[in-house]
Amino acid sequence: MLEYVWLIPLFPAIGFVINGFFGRRLGKTVVSVVGPSAIGLAFLTSIFIFFELLGRPASERLFEKVLFDWVVSGKFYTVIGYQIDPLSILMALVVTGVSFFIHVYSVGYMHDDPGYIRYFTYLNLFVFMMINLILANNFLLMFVGWEGVGLCSYLLIGFWFEKDSASNAGKKAFVVNRVGDFGFILGMFLLFTSLGKHDIWTLDFTEVFANVNKLDTATVTAVAILLFVGACGKSAQIPLYVWLPDAMEGPTPVSSLIHAATMVTAGVYMVARCNVLYNMAPIAMTIVAIVGVATAIYTASIGFCQNDIKKVLAYSTISQLGYMFLGVGVGAYSAGIFHLMTHAFFKGLLFLGAGSVMHALSGELDMRKMGALRKKIPVTFWTFFIATLAIAGVPGLSGFFSKDEILWQAFSSSHGHFLLWLVAAIAAGMTAFYMFRALFMTFFGESRVDHHVAHHIHESPKIMTVPLMVLAGLSIIGGYVGVPHVLGGANHVHEFLAPVLGGGAEPAKAHAGISLISQAWASGGEAGGHSADVELLMMAVSVVIALIGIGIAYLFYVKNPALPKLLAEKQKGLYQLVFNKYYVDEIYQTLFVNSLKNLGTGLWRGFDDFVIDGTINGVAYLVGWVSGVLRKVQTGFVQNYAFAMIIGGVVLLGYYIVRAIFY
Amino acid sequence: MTIPSVPPALYLILSGILFTIGVIGALTRRNAIVVFMCIELMLNSVNLTFVTLSRFLQSMDGVLFAFFVIAVAAAEAAVGLAIFVMIYRSRETINVDEINLLKW
Numbered sequence: 001m002l003e004y005v006w007l008i009p010l011f012p013a014i015g016f017v018i019n020g021f022f023g024r025r026l027g028k029t030v031v032s033v034v035g036p037s038a039i040g041l042a043f044l045t046s047i048f049i050f051f052e053l054l055g056r057p058a059s060e061r062l063f064e065k066v067l068f069d070w071v072v073s074g075k076f077y078t079v080i081g082y083q084i085d086p087l088s089i090l091m092a093l094v095v096t097g098v099s100f101f102i103h104v105y106s107v108g109y110m111h112d113d114p115g116y117i118r119y120f121t122y123l124n125l126f127v128f129m130m131i132n133l134i135l136a137n138n139f140l141l142m143f144v145g146w147e148g149v150g151l152c153s154y155l156l157i158g159f160w161f162e163k164d165s166a167s168n169a170g171k172k173a174f175v176v177n178r179v180g181d182f183g184f185i186l187g188m189f190l191l192f193t194s195l196g197k198h199d200i201w202t203l204d205f206t207e208v209f210a211n212v213n214k215l216d217t218a219t220v221t222a223v224a225i226l227l228f229v230g231a232c233g234k235s236a237q238i239p240l241y242v243w244l245p246d247a248m249e250g251p252t253p254v255s256s257l258i259h260a261a262t263m264v265t266a267g268v269y270m271v272a273r274c275n276v277l278y279n280m281a282p283i284a285m286t287i288v289a290i291v292g293v294a295t296a297i298y299t300a301s302i303g304f305c306q307n308d309i310k311k312v313l314a315y316s317t318i319s320q321l322g323y324m325f326l327g328v329g330v331g332a333y334s335a336g337i338f339h340l341m342t343h344a345f346f347k348g349l350l351f352l353g354a355g356s357v358m359h360a361l362s363g364e365l366d367m368r369k370m371g372a373l374r375k376k377i378p379v380t381f382w383t384f385f386i387a388t389l390a391i392a393g394v395p396g397l398s399g400f401f402s403k404d405e406i407l408w409q410a411f412s413s414s415h416g417h418f419l420l421w422l423v424a425a426i427a428a429g430m431t432a433f434y435m436f437r438a439l440f441m442t443f444f445g446e447s448r449v450d451h452h453v454a455h456h457i458h459e460s461p462k463i464m465t466v467p468l469m470v471l472a473g474l475s476i477i478g479g480y481v482g483v484p485h486v487l488g489g490a491n492h493v494h495e496f497l498a499p500v501l502g503g504g505a506e507p508a509k510a511h512a513g514i515s516l517i518s519q520a521w522a523s524g525g526e527a528g529g530h531s532a533d534v535e536l537l538m539m540a541v542s543v544v545i546a547l548i549g550i551g552i553a554y555l556f557y558v559k560n561p562a563l564p565k566l567l568a569e570k571q572k573g574l575y576q577l578v579f580n581k582y583y584v585d586e587i588y589q590t591l592f593v594n595s596l597k598n599l600g601t602g603l604w605r606g607f608d609d610f611v612i613d614g615t616i617n618g619v620a621y622l623v624g625w626v627s628g629v630l631r632k633v634q635t636g637f638v639q640n641y642a643f644a645m646i647i648g649g650v651v652l653l654g655y656y657i658v659r660a661i662f663y
Numbered sequence: 664m665t666i667p668s669v670p671p672a673l674y675l676i677l678s679g680i681l682f683t684i685g686v687i688g689a690l691t692r693r694n695a696i697v698v699f700m701c702i703e704l705m706l707n708s709v710n711l712t713f714v715t716l717s718r719f720l721q722s723m724d725g726v727l728f729a730f731f732v733i734a735v736a737a738a739e740a741a742v743g744l745a746i747f748v749m750i751y752r753s754r755e756t757i758n759v760d761e762i763n764l765l766k767w
Contacts, residue, residue, distance in 0.1 A: 634766045635763065635766055636762075636763030636764060636765050636766030637759065637760065637763050638698075638759050638762070639690050639691075639698070639759060642689055642690060643690055646686055646690070
């Protein structure tokens with residue numbers, strides 16, 4: 001079965017071709033079957049391959065299928081090949097699985113859209129590209145997928161391109177991503193050339209990682225940081241996160257699939273894939289962790305004041321991605337990937353839930369015009385509620401296990417630090433607050449729905465609610481594959497990923513932060529016993545923080561809905577600052593967009609118009625002027641010409657005579 | 664009886680005089696046919712030079728060229744006169760001062 005790995009990308013590719021080239025002729029019904037089933041088949045293949053891989057001993061869980069040569073140029077040689085290992089197959093499962101449910105949901109959600117066929121074409125293409133990104137066995141093919149998903153993201157954000165805001169958002173996403181991709185390319189080039197100095201001309205993952213120890217730390221650090229710049233762009237981290245909130249202009253299932261569950265996690269996947277590089281570059285890891293945790297808390301705070309339900313979810317996504325980067329940044333790669341997986345379930349679900357709410361309210365996005373929807377759209381409410389619990393880190397749901405794993409690793413791993421944990425834990429509380437704020441504003445309290453919208457509020461059709469329920473189920477149980485040892489579980493995810501990501505045993509190490517706490521905890525005994533106690537304590541603290549967040553949200557938005565307004569009045573400056581997203585868009589606008597625009601205008605007016613056009617027009621004008629003068633010679637009188645000829649003849653003759661006489 | 668030989672220089676001087684007359688006529692006369700005749704005069708003065716020098720240098724090259732010139736002049740006369748006839752038909756004049764359309 002492993003031989004047939006190429007089927008996973010093939011099915012979406014076939015779906016893309018059918019929908020894209022023949023969709024119009026085949027009609028909507030066929031497209032509704034072809035689109036989701038292409039992904040479904042890819043999902044099935046992934047499942048088979050996953051189980052076959054599970055059947056092998058841990059050390060043999062690596063399989064490469066080379067399809068054909070791609071670029072052979074001098075010493076450089078690269079192939080189109082797919083690599084199956086625990087990391088890639090787990091990602092493939094998550095991507096194809098979540099994609100499948102979202103495709104099914106889309107059949108209902110997009111049903112009346114005139115761009116229905118185009119939508120499924122793009123969506124299939126996206127899955128194809130995403131799978132290339134994940135399963136690639138070399139950097140170059142990964143980069144193809146990387147750019148491909150960026151393209152699909154652009155196409156789908158600007159799906160309703162007749163809306164100005166949508167096409168602008170698409171452009172913004174594309175341009176910001178390009179900044180990151182530039183870093184990725186540079187990182188790849190640097191890696192390639194510096195390995196080339198050791199006569200290793202390859203970009204194949206296995207070979208690169210086997211030989212990377214020949215490079216010095218500075219080079220590896222530079223490569224790792226450049227690659228992380230790429231990850232920042234794709235996974236919307238500070239300072240390149242600005243495109244993701246705007247990406248909500250796309251259809252909601254797209255926000256769910258691309259801008260929450262799969263594509264934006266590509267950066268995390270890439271860092272985890274390159275864990276060998278990052279392990280060699282502690283500075284790069286620290287940067288990753290700090291950027292991650294800063295993004296987590298920063299965007300969580302923006303989530304406080306957003307009134308657009310999708311915008312809240314978007315900022316929440318960025319914040320959660322920050323968590324994942326914190327995880328991989330402290331060397332807990334499997335924790336980051338684990339959170340990636342659970343996040344794909346509950347954030348995908350949250351977006352689909354938001355889509356279902358919009359569907360019920362005829363496209364309303366503003367939470368101030370919602371409220372009390374709990375009874376009217378119960379399925380949406382319950383699934384949304386489960387996802388909110390999961391993301392808030394309430395014990396027993398998937399988000400709790402994965403988030404707590406990251407928090408614990410942020411503190412205890414050799415790259416971790418107490419401050420990282422503290423900031424991340426506060427961000428977790430903030431997450432709980434703004435997510436429950438969204439939940440309460442949407443489903444509880446007084447109904448603030450416009451009355452002409454109010455009387456046709458309806459639950460979504462089965463084709464939309466069933467994916468919601470499935471994802472809700474996954475949001476609950478998805479965490480149980482990675483229950484930490486301290487809670488008596490076996491961390492299956494960690495073990496499964498260990499051959500790729502390293503770290504078989506629990507990596508608890510003595511650390512300044514730990515000793516600080518354990519002094520307070522002081523009762524002697526072994527370090528191992530301590531760290532288990534500390535881990536439990538930390539877990540309890542983060543749960544308490546989450547509960548406090550939920551409690552405040554309850555107080556503010558259910559108990560006493562007047563309170564937030566009062567607080568906003570009191571802290572007007574701060575509220576305005578956060579409400580306007582810290583004016584980052586405006587700052588970028590002045591700093592980069594406008595200055596580049598001015599530079600462009602300057603070059604246009606100064607260089608293009610003056611120098612280039614001046615030269616060309618000047619030459620043309622000169623020629624015109626000279627010929628204008630010279631054409632006067634042509635009088636049309638034959639005898640003038642004859643006279644000129646004679647003069648010429650006389651001059652020539654004179655010249656020869658003079659020469660003959662004097663020389 | 665021997666014909667007293669005329670020195671070649673005299674032939675060349677005659678040729679030069681004829682050529683100059685031709686040039687002046689071609690430049691100053693307004694009637695196209697007269698201009699044309701002047702050109703013929705110039706051609707024939709050149710022919711005279713060719714033949715003289717051919718004789719003087721004991722080479723047939725010059726005579727050969729003279730034949731060429733006569734042949735070309737004949738062809739030119741035919742074409743040129745045909746053009747003048749056509750111009751006269753359309754414009755009722757062959758005054759070269761009035762035939763100046765071929766200009767900027």
